[in-house]
Every structure is written in structure tokens, then in C-alpha cells.
Amino acid sequence: MEIYLDYNAGAPLRPEVREALMNFLSGEGANPSSVHRSGQRARRILEQARGQVGALIEAAAKNVVFTSGGTEANNLAIFGALRAQAGRRKVISSLIEHSSIINPLKAAEREGFNVKWLAPDHDGRIDIEQAIAALDENTALVTMALANSETGVIQDLAPLAAAAREVGALMHIDAAQALGRMRLSVKRLECDLMTLSGHKIGALAGIGALYVRDERRLCPLMFGGPQERGIRPGTQNLPGALSMGVAAEVLAKNLTNEINYVTFLAERLRSRLWNSVPGIKLNGPLFGRIPNTLNCVFPGVRGETMLLALDLEGVRVSMGSACAAGSIEPSHVLLAMGRSESEALSSLRLSLGPQLTVEQVDQAARIIVHVWRRLACVDTSHSGAWQ
Amino acid sequence: MNERVVVAMSGGVDSSVAAALLRESGYDVIGLAMRLVASDVHSNGAASHKRCCSYEDFEDARRVAELMDFPFYVIDMRAEFDANVVTPFVRSYLAGRTPNPCVACNQFIKFDELLSRARALEANYVATGHYARIVRDHAGRYHLMCARDAQKDQSYFLFMLKQEQLCRILFPLGEWTKDEVRRKARALGLVNADKPESQQICFVVGTTYDEFVARRAAPHEIKPGRIVDSSGTVLGTHSGIHRFTVGQRRGLGVAAGEPVYVREIRPESGDVVVARREQLADRGFTACNVSLTGAFDPWPSPRTFKVKIRYRHPALSATVELLGRERAIVRFFEACTAVTPGQACVFYQNDEVVGGGIIETPLRE
Numbered sequence: 001m002e003i004y005l006d007y008n009a010g011a012p013l014r015p016e017v018r019e020a021l022m023n024f025l026s027g028e029g030a031n032p033s034s035v036h037r038s039g040q041r042a043r044r045i046l047e048q049a050r051g052q053v054g055a056l057i058e059a060a061a062k063n064v065v066f067t068s069g070g071t072e073a074n075n076l077a078i079f080g081a082l083r084a085q086a087g088r089r090k091v092i093s094s095l096i097e098h099s100s101i102i103n104p105l106k107a108a109e110r111e112g113f114n115v116k117w118l119a120p121d122h123d124g125r126i127d128i129e130q131a132i133a134a135l136d137e138n139t140a141l142v143t144m145a146l147a148n149s150e151t152g153v154i155q156d157l158a159p160l161a162a163a164a165r166e167v168g169a170l171m172h173i174d175a176a177q178a179l180g181r182m183r184l185s186v187k188r189l190e191c192d193l194m195t196l197s198g199h200k201i202g203a204l205a206g207i208g209a210l211y212v213r214d215e216r217r218l219c220p221l222m223f224g225g226p227q228e229r230g231i232r233p234g235t236q237n238l239p240g241a242l243s244m245g246v247a248a249e250v251l252a253k254n255l256t257n258e259i260n261y262v263t264f265l266a267e268r269l270r271s272r273l274w275n276s277v278p279g280i281k282l283n284g285p286l287f288g289r290i291p292n293t294l295n296c297v298f299p300g301v302r303g304e305t306m307l308l309a310l311d312l313e314g315v316r317v318s319m320g321s322a323c324a325a326g327s328i329e330p331s332h333v334l335l336a337m338g339r340s341e342s343e344a345l346s347s348l349r350l351s352l353g354p355q356l357t358v359e360q361v362d363q364a365a366r367i368i369v370h371v372w373r374r375l376a377c378v379d380t381s382h383s384g385a386w387q
Numbered sequence: 388m389n390e391r392v393v394v395a396m397s398g399g400v401d402s403s404v405a406a407a408l409l410r411e412s413g414y415d416v417i418g419l420a421m422r423l424v425a426s427d428v429h430s431n432g433a434a435s436h437k438r439c440c441s442y443e444d445f446e447d448a449r450r451v452a453e454l455m456d457f458p459f460y461v462i463d464m465r466a467e468f469d470a471n472v473v474t475p476f477v478r479s480y481l482a483g484r485t486p487n488p489c490v491a492c493n494q495f496i497k498f499d500e501l502l503s504r505a506r507a508l509e510a511n512y513v514a515t516g517h518y519a520r521i522v523r524d525h526a527g528r529y530h531l532m533c534a535r536d537a538q539k540d541q542s543y544f545l546f547m548l549k550q551e552q553l554c555r556i557l558f559p560l561g562e563w564t565k566d567e568v569r570r571k572a573r574a575l576g577l578v579n580a581d582k583p584e585s586q587q588i589c590f591v592v593g594t595t596y597d598e599f600v601a602r603r604a605a606p607h608e609i610k611p612g613r614i615v616d617s618s619g620t621v622l623g624t625h626s627g628i629h630r631f632t633v634g635q636r637r638g639l640g641v642a643a644g645e646p647v648y649v650r651e652i653r654p655e656s657g658d659v660v661v662a663r664r665e666q667l668a669d670r671g672f673t674a675c676n677v678s679l680t681g682a683f684d685p686w687p688s689p690r691t692f693k694v695k696i697r698y699r700h701p702a703l704s705a706t707v708e709l710l711g712r713e714r715a716i717v718r719f720f721e722a723c724t725a726v727t728p729g730q731a732c733v734f735y736q737n738d739e740v741v742g743g744g745i746i747e748t749p750l751r752e
Contacts, residue, residue, distance in 0.1 A: 302507075304462060304463060305504055305507045305508070308417075308460050308462075308508060309507065309508055309509075311458070311460075312417070312458065312508065312509075326445065326449075326460070326461040327422040327461040327462060327463045328463055329463075374507075374509075375507055
């Protein structure tokens with residue numbers, strides 16, 4: 001049996017999405033920019049998807065720009081905003097962002113921009129007052145994730161967005177991990193830019209979107225045709241957009257139920273683990289997280305070994321971030337939160353989603369406890385056993 | 388359930404065929420590649436040229452695992468490798484010795500750390516692509532033997548294995564020749580069937596040993612000094628003892644009229660002593676870190692073995708006297724040239740490895 005607890009890395013395709021894709025793939029292929037009626041039908045699919053994605057975050061369709069995914073959306077937001085905010089040289093962000101925020105900002109630093117890297121507290125929360133205090137007339141952009149991909153911790157970004165607007169800075173929110181895990185509204189958050197990702201909500205990988213409140217304040221990074229209002233030229237990924245639209249539509253109808261169900265599953269898993277694994281700790285606070293994410297320190301074991309052992313038992317979890325070759329680095333997020341290297345290396349991220357059943361979660365809990373007991377026992381006698 | 392074995396996979400043809408053979412004979416195989424060094428990334432974000440533990444090597448191993456249908460993972464051993472292999476390698480060169488990092492890697496990484504990780508994954512065995520054999524006798528003792536392919540035999544690098552490890556190790560290539568391995572790889576359609584051999588020390592890529600050592604050392608640890616002959620005459624100076632190996636002829640930078648070789652490196656003074664070839668002969672040496680496989684009981688008085696003092700050297704007849712505290716004295720029947728401190732010495736009885744150690748000090752009198 002396979003039990004997939006890695007929804008934050010990529011959620012399995014939703015059944016509704018699969019069905020829509022099957023229909024689409026057996027139909028005609030056409031370019032949504034073409035004038036003829038086949039092209040018009042393709043454009044209809046694209047624009048419908050745009051509306052569906054926008055509706056999930058209370059945005060108008062015209063403010064949704066499709067990209068190849070979250071990473072491109074983040075790069076477009078960062079460099080597009082910096083180029084549009086001529087003269088302003090400062091960016092405010094944090095040490096716990098996704099690599100697709102951190103590495104563009106490091107590149108911007110090499111181009112002479114000044115990045116203020118805010119540190120989180122022990123629970124992984126950014127001090128928003130401190131972020132607001134760092135804003136000034138020289139600030140071009142504030143860029144932060146709403147929900148952290150590793151810990152699920154939610155930042156209170158609405159006041160920061162309001163304060164950024166007052167000094168004329170753009171507010172970019174990376175909502176790749178928050179989408180579908182909490183109710184989202186660009187109206188309530190009052191942000192200028194928001195990153196969305198398809199495969200985190202059960203659509204295809206290779207599709208994402210950037211919400212752009214005012215396209216006059218964003219320079220394109222690529223140049224080509226008029227697609228996506230020239231902000232992101234290139235023939236659109238139609239099956240990708242379709243899949244993201246359908247996933248967004250399903251979520252919009254069902255968000256409260258889905259969040260409640262996943263919360264129930266995650267709490268069930270958490271209570272079972274907490275009852276059977278003495279010393280287990282949550283990385284992050286109990287409240288103020290997206291409910292599907294449990295990032296836990298499993299005492300006395302090497303997380304890497306536990307991840308492999310769980311995989312061999314059919315339970316898919318993750319840890320830190322994988323390098324190109326596939327080996328695991330200790331999580332920069334956990335280290336920034338003040339976890340020791342050994343705690344970070346003993347931590348696993350379990351992330352749940354709507355396609356899991358109660359039986360699977362119970363079975364996963366049994367396997368995790370079993371494997372932890374075995375490894376904790378092996379590791380205490382480590383290196384003496386065979387000598 | 389089938390017995391589970393963890394195969395250490397480098398992405399090369401040997402470990403790939405080893406894994407494939409075990410899979411074919413019904414083992415529950417798990418492939419593990421070890422990330423041993425940090426890969427270089429330039430400050431502008433572009434990846435640097437290929438080196439060991441590279442993405443391509445791991446990808447080759449991954450493709451073999453996919454083809455043969457067994458799980459494969461890359462595990463992080465950088466900290467362990469740096470502490471147990473690279474750092475001692477550098478320290479050893481700085482102290483005027485010539486280390487053998489493959490021995491340290493086998494001892495601390497493959498057959499200690501990896502063995503314990505394998506156990507955590509409920510594996511009964513660790514397997515590698517080494518060319519060597521392990522034979523279990525009627526009394527239940529495990530014997531470490533040379534490979535059938537004498538050209539490829541790697542038993543020299545494995546002398547430190549003891550009974551507790553030998554009973555948990557499989558060397559599927561022990562009965563195979565390199566040609567047969569390549570043929571098998573081609574027959575299976577493995578992507579790396581014709582991949583060239585790795586010859587160098589895996590973590591010193593794109594540079595020389597002395598540059599690598601100099602880069603890892605603090606400036607005050609570099610020991611420059613004089614080049615002298617055995618009578619004490621100064622022939623020149625040098626920029627660091629880590630650049631020399633006993634027996635070395637090239638690159639000495641002295642004109643002595645006739646070919647001279649490094650006879651001795653004196654780390655205290657920084658002197659490098661050179662001599663003519665016929666003056667290099669040693670009667671024997673003391674060895675430290677001596678380890679026996681345990682296939683035989685320790686012998687109370689000097690006993691005769693064939694002893695190898697370098698990987699690509701013929702074994703020489705010598706007596707080995709065990710001194711306790713993991714030390715021994717080895718005395719050759721006939722004098723031997725260029726005994727090199729830091730290299731492994733391995734004791735053979737016929738084609739069996741009985742044990743070995745690290746060469747400490749040559750016997751000169």
C-alpha cells in the first residue's frame with residue numbers, strides 16, 4: 001500500500017482534473033491566439049481557466065497571468081517589480097522563504113539591490129512590526145510567503161501590505177503553499193502580486209499564475225508575442241491552465257469542507273503520533289498553521305534514514321530540500337527558526353491532502369510509529385552493534 | 388521474504404553490475420549512492436565542471452535502478468567523509484606521509500557508516516562492486532580472498548575488514564573479470580557499460596594532490612625546507628614537504644648528476660632526504676593501525692607472509708611480528724625499495740588477506 005503524505009511537494013491530480021484533461025486531450029489542438037474558430041475554442045478554455053483561478057482568490061480574471069509555475073511567478077514578481085520601481089533599491093523578505101524567492105533575491109543582491117532578510121522567531125513567525133519598521137521610501141518590494149512550505153506557519157501579511165502601500169512599495173505574497181489550504185482573498189490582503197502554483201492543488205505541474213493588481217507596475221522579463229497581455233509572452237500551456245482552472249473550481253465550491261476534512265485527518269495523525277512517540281515536537285506553533293502540514297522532530301533518529309525506511313514501507317514523506325542529485329540538505333527554514341542542525345536533521349515534513357482516507361492516515365500513523373521505534377532503538381546502539 | 392541487501396552505487400559499471408547480479412539472483416536490493424563532497428557552484432549560480440559525486444554519476448546509478456526495478460536513494464555522507472577521509476588525508480600529507488584515502492573510506496564510510504545505515508533499513512548485507520571474495524569455511528569463519536581477476540583484485544584496500552563486517556558484506560564481482568562485467572552490463576543494456584575507469588582519488592579532481600592539500604591547509608601548516616643528500620649536503624630548497632612522496636624521482640628540482648629519489652621526509656625539520664636508487668633499500672618497517680580479519684588467531688611469534696606495500700606492487704616475502712596495541716614489525720627476506728609511510732601494508736597467505744596496517748617507519752639499519 002502506498003500512502004502519500006507529501007502534498008506540499010506536489011498533490012496528486014484531482015479526479016475532476018484528470019477527467020477534464022482526458023476530454024481535452026482527445027479533442028482538437030489549437031493555439032488560443034489563432035483567429036479561426038479552433039483557436040477561439042482554445043481561447044475560451046484558457047479564459048475560463050483564468051476566471052476560475054481568479055475566483056479562488058477573489059481576483060478578476062484580467063489580473064491573472066499564467067506562468068510555468070510558482071518559481072517563474074516568483075521570479076517575474078521580484079525582477080518585474082524591481083525593474084518597474086526605478087530608483088528604489090531595497091527589498092524586504094525573510095530567511096525562511098522558498099528557494100524560488102531566496103535565490104532571485106540573492107541574484108538581485110549581486111546586481112546591487114539591498115535585501116533585508118528578516119529572521120523568524122522560534123515558532124517560525126516573522127515579526128511583522130519589525131518588517132513594517134524596515135519599510136522606507138527606498139523600498140521597492142516586500143516579498144514573503146503567506147504559508148511556509150516546510151512548516152505551514154502562516155504570516156500575518158495584511159498589515160504589512162497596507163504599510164507597504166503607504167510608502168509606495170509593492171507587496172508580493174507567495175501563496176503557492178497557502179492556496180487550497182486556507183481561504184485567500186487579494187482584496188482582504190491588499191497585495192499587489194500573488195504567486196499561485198498548479199500542482200500544489202491537484203492540477204498539473206508546469207502551470208502557475210501570478211496575480212498582478214496593476215500591470216503598469218510590473219516589467220516583463222521575457223519579450224515576444226502579446227500573450228498574457230505581454231507580461232508573459234509565449235504560447236500558453238493550455239492543458240496546464242485547464243487543469244489549474246478545474247482544480248480551482250473544485251476548490252472554490254468545496255474549500256470549507258476540504259479544509260475541515262484535512263484538519264481532521266492531520267489532527268488524527270498528530271494525536272496518534274503524540275501518544276506513541278515520546279519527545280516528538282512540532283516545528284512551529286500548534287495554531288496559526290495551514291492545517292495539512294505537520295513538520296515534526298522525531299527524537300533520536302536520522303530523518304534521512306527514517307524517510308528512506310518509511311518509503312520502503314510505502315509511506316511518502318519529505319524533509320528539508322533535495323539537491324540536484326537527490327540528497328537531502330538540512331532545512332534552512334528550521335535552522336533559521338533556531339533549531340539545531342541535529343534537530344533539523346531529525347525532522348520530517350508530513351503534508352496531507354483531500355485524497356487521503358481515514359484508514360490510510362491510521363495506517364500511516366502505525367507505520368511511522370513502528371519505524372521510529374525501530375530506528376530510535378538502532379540508533380542508540382549505533383556503531384557499537386557490529387564492532 | 389527475500390534477504391535485503393544495500394548496494395553502494397557510484398554510478399560506475401562495477402557497482403551497477405553488482406547490484407544487477409544481486410537483483411537477478413533474487414535479493415531485495417536497495418541502491419544507495421553516497422554524496423561525499425559538496426559540489427561546487429560558482430557565485431554567479433552556474434554549476435562548475437564535472438567532478439566526483441556528480442549529478443551525472445548519480446543519474447547513471449538511478450537509471451540502472453529503474454531498469455533493474457529496485458529502489459534507489461542518494462544519502463548525504465559529506466560530514467562523515469570530510470572528517471574521516473579528507474581531513475586525515477590532508478593531515479597525513481602535511482606530516483610528510485603518503486596516505487591511502489581509499490583505505491580510510493572503506494574503513495569508516497563504506498563498511499562502518501554505510502553498514503549501520505543499511506542495518507537501519509533492515510538490510511542483511513551491504514554489497515559493493517569491489518573485486519574481492521569472501522568465503523565462509525566449515526567452522527563458520529569468513530575469509531577475505533583475492534578476486535579471480537588478478538588484474539582488478541582490490542583486496543588490498545579491504546584488509547581492515549573483520550569477521551563482524553565480513554559476515555555482512557557481499558562482493559558479487561569476486562568471481563568476475565572486468566571484461567565479463569562489461570559484457571554483462573552491455574547484455575543488460577546498462578547505460579554505463581562502457582564508462583571509463585575512475586583512476587584518481589575521487590575527491591581530488593581537476594587539480595593535483597599538493598594543490599589540494601595546500602588549499603585545505605592553514606599557511607603555517609605548510610612546511611617548506613631543504614633538500615639534502617644522505618651525507619647532509621644541501622642540494623636545494625622546497626616549498627612544502629606535502630609535495631613529496633618516498634620513492635619519488637620527478638619534480639625534485641635538484642641537479643645531482645645522476646637520478647636521485649626521495650628517501651625520507653623529516654617533518655620536524657622540513658628536510659627532504661634524497662638518495663640514489665640503490666640507497667633506497669629498506670629491511671622492513673613498523674606498522675600501526677594493524678587489523679586482522681579474524682579468520683586466523685593472532686600468531687605469537689614472527690610468521691611468514693607475502694606482504695604488499697603498495698596496491699600495484701608484487702607481494703614480497705616477509706615476517707610479520709605482532710606487537711600488540713595494533714602495531715607490528717614487518718621484516719623483508721630481501722631488502723625492498725621505497726617503503727612509503729602512510730601507505731597500507733597487507734599480509735597475504737596465498738590468495739587470502741590475513742590482515743594489514745599502515746606503514747609507519749621504515750627499518751634502515
